[in-house]
Amino acid sequence: MKFYFAGGAMEVGGSCVYVRVGDRGILFDSGIRQGSGRDPLPDFRAIQLLGGVDAILVSHAHMDHTGSLPVISKAFPQAPIYMTPMTEMLTRILLADSLKIMDRREDEIPYYNEDDVSGMLARIVPVHYMVPFKVLGDMIMTLYPAGHIAGAACINLETPEGTILYTGDVSVQTQRTIEGMRIPKLRPDVMIMESTYGNRLHANRQAEEIRMVQLLADYIREGKKILIPAFALGRAQEVLLIIRSAIQKKELPKVPVYVDGMVRYINRAYKLYPTYLHISLARRIMRGNEPFYSDEIVAVDRLQEARENAEASDEEYMREIYDTFGREPVSVVEKLPDA
Ligand SMILES: [Zn+2]
Numbered sequence: 094m095k096f097y098f099a100g101g102a103m104e105v106g107g108s109c110v111y112v113r114v115g116d117r118g119i120l121f122d123s124g125i126r127q128g129s130g131r132d133p134l135p136d137f138r139a140i141q142l143l144g145g146v147d148a149i150l151v152s153h154a155h156m157d158h159t160g161s162l163p164v165i166s167k168a169f170p171q172a173p174i175y176m177t178p179m180t181e182m183l184t185r186i187l188l189a190d191s192l193k194i195m196d197r198r199e200d201e202i203p204y205y206n207e208d209d210v211s212g213m214l215a216r217i218v219p220v221h222y223m224v225p226f227k228v229l230g231d232m233i234m235t236l237y238p239a240g241h242i243a244g245a246a247c248i249n250l251e252t253p254e255g256t257i258l259y260t261g262d263v264s265v266q267t268q269r270t271i272e273g274m275r276i277p278k279l280r281p282d283v284m285i286m287e288s289t290y291g292n293r294l295h296a297n298r299q300a301e302e303i304r305m306v307q308l309l310a311d312y313i314r315e316g317k318k319i320l321i322p323a324f325a326l327g328r329a330q331e332v333l334l335i336i337r338s339a340i341q342k343k344e345l346p347k348v349p350v351y352v353d354g355m356v357r358y359i360n361r362a363y364k365l366y367p368t369y370l371h372i373s374l375a376r377r378i379m380r381g382n383e384p385f386y387s388d389e390i391v392a393v394d395r396l397q398e399a400r401e402n403a404e405a406s407d408e409e410y411m412r413e414i415y416d417t418f419g420r421e422p423v424s425v426v427e428k429l430p431d432a
Contacts, residue, residue, distance in 0.1 A: 094254045094283065097143060100124060100135030105289050106157040109135035110259065113143060114252045117229055120149045120172075121248065121259045121285070125160025125204075134161050134204065137168065145169055148229050151176035152261025153245035154183035154326060160191065163205035166213035175228065177236055178219040179244025179362075179369040183326060185214060186358045222246065240264030240274040242327035243362075243369045247276050255282035262287045266298060269334040270327070270363070271371050306339045313348055325355040330363060333385045334374075340389055352386070353393040360385045360392070 094114055101108030107126040112119045118140070126133045140146060146169040152158055154176075162184070166174060176184070188210050195203040220226045220236055228234045231253055236246035241262045248259045258281035267273040312319050323329040333352065339345040352360070364384060367375035378384050386392060 094252065094257070095143075096283070096285075097139060099137065099140055100126065101157070104131075107131075107133070107135050107161075108152075108158045108261075108287075109161070110285055111140050111143065111146075112257060114232070114254050116144070117147045118144050119229075119232075119250070120146045120165065122152055122158040122261065123149060123161045123165045124155075124157040127156065127160075134164060137161075137165055140165070141168070146172045148172050149174040150228075150234060150248050150250065150259070151180060151184075152239065152248060152259065153242055154180045154187060155242065155262065156187055156191065158261065159184050159187065161204070163188065163209040163213045166216055167205070167209050170212065170216065172216070173228075174213065174217045175220050175226070175234060175236075176217060177222065177244045177246055177369070179366045180246070181214075181217050181219050181244075182362045182366065183242075183244060183359065184217075186355070186362060187326065188214075190355050190358075237276040238272065238274060240266070240268070240271060243271055243366065245271075247274065249276075249279055249281065257281060258284045260284065260286045262289070267371065268298075268331055269338075269371060270330045270374060271369070302335050305335065306344050309336070309339070310345055313346055323356070326359050329356040330360065330385060333360075333390060337385070337387055337390055340387070347389050350390040351393050352390065357392045 094112060097111040097113070099109040099111050100106075101110065101122070101124060104126070106124060108122040108124040110121040112121065120140070123135065146165060149162070149166065149172050151162070151174060159180075162174065166172065192203075192205075192207060192210060195205075220234070222236050222238055225233050225235045228250070233251040235249045237249065239245040239247045239261055241264045245261060245263075247261060247263065248257075250257045250259070256279075258279055263274045263286075264271075265273045309319060321332060323332050329352075333350075333356075336345065336350055340347060363370060364378055367378040370378070370384075374384055
């Protein structure tokens, strides 16, 4: 086995690890670097010179692990792309959003277009957790829950030259939306592990939640308005559940909470795949209850849509996004209302 780190080593962002097993090339993740001032794309030229890509294995949907998939997949269209069904859904949403952003930046050359995204999405092979899956004829891939965000996987790949465990981003602690990492005893020959924040002591989650709720309560009492910028995928859902629970426990007064931006689409995706979520949140969804919103917590577009009296159900809406990206390239940008 030969390894080449095309991105994500000694840096945060652009995760992309290339492995050569015999005459085959396997890529673990294909992310993008955001705001680092460096080239946003991993070193794809080197990958081409080393022999190219025969299969792509994706750990989770964050853009620093998926953002350059349309580029590499266009160059190697015969390579299937493996990921969990949840990651597939989230990747669709994030890449549609990234197309919209590139569209707005007229001064820059976009890295990929709608056709590239649709083509890449059509090459995805969704694989569930814990199911050994044959890859490239003689290799066995198994995905294990990595915690971190919904659908995130640690990838175990048994090859004729040895076993590789690629962890991707992991969270050992259980969060409100998802359970912590769950992997059995494995004996890989090589482990590639994410180590961002690995050298820091972590804050106590419970203490941090209490601190946040107290801070919000103080500001609300002072009559202030609060803006919470949160990563749309993963973090925002945690924040919403903390606020929702605090209102229920009367630790916060009943104030209106508006949810805007891409968070709304991610929330919908979470609702469609409850089995990838924390068991108590999954039960809430499977009983037909709303997981994130309440009388106080509302999505901004719902208000607008209610006014226009034309609200599509969440499932219909997501089905539309899902169907749109697929076999033939069609306009996906128009399908997403402006965030
Ligand atoms: Zn991540």
